[in-house]
Amino acid sequence: MAARKINFYLGALSTMPDHQRLFGYMDKLTAMQRVFMEIAPPQLAQRCALGGFFEGNLTLCAHNGAIAAKLRQILPSLLLKFRARGYEVTAIRITVQANYRAMTGHEASANGPTGRRQIGQAGVESLIELAAELPQSPLKEAVELLLKKQNGQEEES
Structure with a gap:
């Protein structure tokens, strides 16, 4: 029941002239995130998220440096695939957002710190x-x- 109230409130808020631009931007970013999940290799897509899109510049937030390095290797193909889907992406910037899963409520990664490790x-x-x-x-x-x-x-x- 609480989810319906929130959705009603957000729906009403999105029709307000002061908030239409923000909600339009969030809708576009959400759609781009879905496209990214489809065009990027699954093992990379699961470990990063879109950070923002402004004037053709897309920011990707990677979980760690290794994921960021792999993303840099496939940047040209990502650019082409975004353009093929109708998004005017002219540049992609990759940042490392350490521990972004914890901030977004996702469960801890198997590769992340989960306490002290034991050596056999x-x-x-x-x-x-x-x-x-x-x-x-x-x-x-x-x-x-x-x-x-x-x-x-x-x-x-």
Whole structure:
């Protein structure tokens, strides 16, 4: 019942002259998001969202740098596909919006931080061997620090 009230209110608000431009922009952005979900590879489309569209410039917000890099590789085809669908997109800017899923209410990503990670026993043994073979260096210090943190983590559990 509350959803009907909100939809009624938004419907009434969208007919007001002061708000028509805003609602028109949001309708266009929503339609472009649907098109993006169709034209982009699914594994990328699920991990980013449209940020805005102004004067032919489209902004895509990627979940992380790796997704942003993949999107940059397919920018020319995305531009062509948007144009083929009737949108006058002249440029696409990609930004990394860290943790955007948490801000939009989506569940945490499997790749996102979900607490402390555990290194398996075989991994710990491999790291011990690696640290023993490495000469004194920043890498050796980093591996030893990782092992110390792992041991401290196991004691806390």
